[in-house]
Amino acid sequence: MHALIVVAHPDQKSLSHSVAAHLAEGVSLAGEGDTFEIADLAAEAFDPRFTAADIALHLRQAPPATDVAAEQARIDRADALVLVYPVYWWSMPGLLKGWIDRVFTNGWAYDEGPDGKSEKKLRHLKVHLIAIGGASLRTYARHGYFGAMKTQIDHGIFDYCGARVVTSELLLGSEGQDVASHLKAALAVGRNLFHASKRTEAADAA
Structure with missing residues (x-):
């Protein structure tokens, strides 16, 4: 199976990039021939601006731009889409x-x-979300921030397309002593990325 790991952070030394790398390492360590690709949006200079060409595509008046078509092809090749990003x-x-x-x-x-x-x-696509924040869990809980994020991202984006969000992790305390535990968690997510899917396939084959 193949994972597309998308990271959105301009600093190559950031925790976001370290988490993405550990997640990719976990995929490799699973030892089942699974592969991954890391899409570094900042390094690749992806243009996030929604222009008139994007509106024309939405209205089916024009084909997708070259960069959009390339990203869609990347996702089409993937069994799992992993987004790693700072909050x-x-x-x-x-x-x-x-x-x-x-x-x-x-x-x-x-x-x-x-x-x-x-x-x-996109019903075939499995999605894993790894958000990295600096505030405390108490802050997120008190203001309902994590619930709001799950509503707008998990439900508002991916459920609308039919993609199933399998993992929705919030790694907090990113500027302190929790860094090691975050990298360990990322490694575990990578190792188990396809475990459930393969177990289901094996049961179906039996």
Whole structure:
């Protein structure tokens, strides 16, 4: 199986990049021939700006731009999509949100019919979300931030397209002594990324 790990952070030395690398290492350590690709949106200079060309694509008046088509092909090759990102203002960074805005298009991620009903087109895709924040768990709980993030991202984006969010992790205390535990958690997520899917396949084959 193949994982696409998307990381959205401009600093190569950031915890986000370390978490992505440990997650990828976990996939390799699973020892079952699984593969991964890391999409570093900042290093690859992905343009997150939603332009008139993106509107034309949404309206089915134009084909996808080359960069959008390339990202969709990356996801099409993947059995699992993993997003690793820092929490900015209780959500994902603009770079990653723009990637979703432009890539998860009408006609590819979902189909909007003339009657206003939408068909989910990514039911085959498993999604794993790894958000990294500096505030305390008490802060997130007191203000309901994590619940709000799950509503807008897990449900509002991926459920709308039919993709199933398997993992929704919030790694907090990123600037202190919790870094080692976060990297250990990322390694575990990577090692178990395809475990449930393979167990289901084996049961079906039996």
